[in-house]
Amino acid sequence: MNAVEVRDLAKTYRNGVEALRGISFEAGSGSVFGLLGPNGAGKTTAVRILCTLSSPTSGSARVAGHDVVRERRRVQENIGYVAQGSTVDPEATGRENLMLQGRLQRVSRDALDERADRLLASFGLTEAADRRVQGYSGGMKRKLDLAMGVVHGPRVLFLDEPTTGLDPEARRSVWRELTRLTREEELTVLLTTHYMEEADLLSGRVAILDAGRIVARGSPDGLKSDIRGDRVTVELEDEDRTEEAGTVLRGLDSVVDAATDPESGLLHAHVTHGARAVPDLVAALERSGLTVAEVALSRPTLEDVYLEATGQTFEEAAEAAGDGEDAGVRA
Amino acid sequence: MSRLLRFARDLGPLYLREVRYSLRIRAYLVMSIVQPILWLILFGQLFGAVGRLPEFEDATYLAFLTPGLAVMTASWSSAYAGMGVIRDLDRGIFDRLLATPVSRTALIGARGLHSATVVMLQALIILGTAFALGVRPPGGLEGVAAVLAAAALLGAAFGGASTGLALVVRKEETMLALTNFLVLPLLFLSSLLITRELMPEWMARMAAFNPVDWAVTFGRAGFRGQGWSAYGTELLLLALFAATCWILAGRSFARFRRRE
Ligand SMILES: Nc1ncnc2c1ncn2[C@@H]1O[C@H](COP(=O)(O)OP(=O)(O)OP(=O)(O)O)[C@@H](O)[C@H]1O
Numbered sequence A: 001m002n003a004v005e006v007r008d009l010a011k012t013y014r015n016g017v018e019a020l021r022g023i024s025f026e027a028g029s030g031s032v033f034g035l036l037g038p039n040g041a042g043k044t045t046a047v048r049i050l051c052t053l054s055s056p057t058s059g060s061a062r063v064a065g066h067d068v069v070r071e072r073r074r075v076q077e078n079i080g081y082v083a084q085g086s087t088v089d090p091e092a093t094g095r096e097n098l099m100l101q102g103r104l105q106r107v108s109r110d111a112l113d114e115r116a117d118r119l120l121a122s123f124g125l126t127e128a129a130d131r132r133v134q135g136y137s138g139g140m141k142r143k144l145d146l147a148m149g150v151v152h153g154p155r156v157l158f159l160d161e162p163t164t165g166l167d168p169e170a171r172r173s174v175w176r177e178l179t180r181l182t183r184e185e186e187l188t189v190l191l192t193t194h195y196m197e198e199a200d201l202l203s204g205r206v207a208i209l210d211a212g213r214i215v216a217r218g219s220p221d222g223l224k225s226d227i228r229g230d231r232v233t234v235e236l237e238d239e240d241r242t243e244e245a246g247t248v249l250r251g252l253d254s255v256v257d258a259a260t261d262p263e264s265g266l267l268h269a270h271v272t273h274g275a276r277a278v279p280d281l282v283a284a285l286e287r288s289g290l291t292v293a294e295v296a297l298s299r300p301t302l303e304d305v306y307l308e309a310t311g312q313t314f315e316e317a318a319e320a321a322g323d324g325e326d327a328g329v330r331a
Numbered sequence B: 001m002s003r004l005l006r007f008a009r010d011l012g013p014l015y016l017r018e019v020r021y022s023l024r025i026r027a028y029l030v031m032s033i034v035q036p037i038l039w040l041i042l043f044g045q046l047f048g049a050v051g052r053l054p055e056f057e058d059a060t061y062l063a064f065l066t067p068g069l070a071v072m073t074a075s076w077s078s079a080y081a082g083m084g085v086i087r088d089l090d091r092g093i094f095d096r097l098l099a100t101p102v103s104r105t106a107l108i109g110a111r112g113l114h115s116a117t118v119v120m121l122q123a124l125i126i127l128g129t130a131f132a133l134g135v136r137p138p139g140g141l142e143g144v145a146a147v148l149a150a151a152a153l154l155g156a157a158f159g160g161a162s163t164g165l166a167l168v169v170r171k172e173e174t175m176l177a178l179t180n181f182l183v184l185p186l187l188f189l190s191s192l193l194i195t196r197e198l199m200p201e202w203m204a205r206m207a208a209f210n211p212v213d214w215a216v217t218f219g220r221a222g223f224r225g226q227g228w229s230a231y232g233t234e235l236l237l238l239a240l241f242a243a244t245c246w247i248l249a250g251r252s253f254a255r256f257r258r259r260e
């Protein structure tokens, strides 16, 4: 059975913004589904609709078998929701936050004490449990958010950018906890992220969302292998001539496409056959008097999947969205 | 689970959260206790001489002022109940709770209950201070009960109105400006500090439509031991007003949940 089923879901906000333009996907029970997309793609909008906090303009969605518009209460009984920003109560202690959430999710009192202890321990919060949350670090707050999201043992857990804003260490530890949770509990997870690495690492299936539309979907490996060829990254001795080098490469048969990144001064080329293309490529550049400082060959990443589907990089898309980093953080 | 059962289950934990909050914010706690005492002393001293005018039937101005100040404190502290709503909105706590099956009535009802508790405690502090300053309620225990009921009803009403307003404006600054703008005139367009006989004609007439004045009239008549006939109408009006405020708050909450 599918824990989440989304059909032609569309959402136009009152201000006229078309945040979702008809998306469809499903997440099988017990799986981790990643919704990947740049700022402003519509990830939060989708999650808020699935968690009954927002209504779709058209289309439908079922969560744990219940319609998100007509059976709101049923949906609410079956889900855990961890919002994009932390939503802990800073005036309460970690344990109090967890206990209140559990009570309101109708966990019985006896079961709750035990459950809270266990969750606090597994998230490494036992020591801080009886301190007020306002003194917690960002990572600790995020872990508490997660613990609160699963305190009642939901069937479907929604995580909206669970690690954005965390330092690499905290991010890895949240990933560890998530992996453990999905292994130990019978849980379906729908997580949104704009970290390719995160989607790749955690999810069995991903959908890439761009400007309210799904532009690619499948397993991370499947998506990557759908892209023919490899990626070659070139660094020139003379960074100012990167554009010129791009033109040279685009003229070669073995190069499908080449793009320059003005920020890093790097040249990214999409080639049909990495091993054979690299010598050609270097030779061609040298012939034009361009000295190569470094060449790296890599398998495609989800970023490349995105680039292939939309013709722009993630960063470009986020900038084009106009509202930058904090778009919809808590709209 | 029935609505009522869910309400009963959820009200307790949510109410305790409000109580915990007001106990933990030290400044809030101190202010809530010191302010009513300060007002009683300041206003009592400032207008002491006025109390000797023939229009005042109480033993002292302080005795006249005591029920009024209980109502004033109640209006003041509950009118800001909506600030707590906005705080929770900004922190994403409201949305987190709305994604659970929690009783929606309990979610805002807990705030009303908390408002009423706070203002009753403050009214008790005022009554205690007045007692220490020599004020004896002619109405005895009935008088004390009337003052507490007046404060609680008005507190609950303003708490509801403020909650409803907060869910519409959703912005701290707007909320503060509106509350300040609305509450002060209501307080001064009443017989809180001065008898109706001493007010200008137009003000006295407006006061008749002012819930603060209903609460003052009801609390004061009870405090004086004048009996039901003296305050029945005001009590009824006040109860209706409180009910209306909460119906509006409920409407505004329902609208808030459909905002997206
Ligand atoms: N409440 C709202 N009212 C109006 N427009 C909104 C609202 N929430 C989001 N939007 C707009 O809808 C679009 C999608 O926003 P959404 O928050 O769903 O994106 P996102 O993928 O979650 O982005 P991010 O990675 O920045 O969190 C954006 O253009 C945003 O400005």
Ligand SMILES: [Mg+2]
Binding pocket: A043, A044, A045, A084, A160, A327, A328, A329
């Ligand atoms: Mg978002």
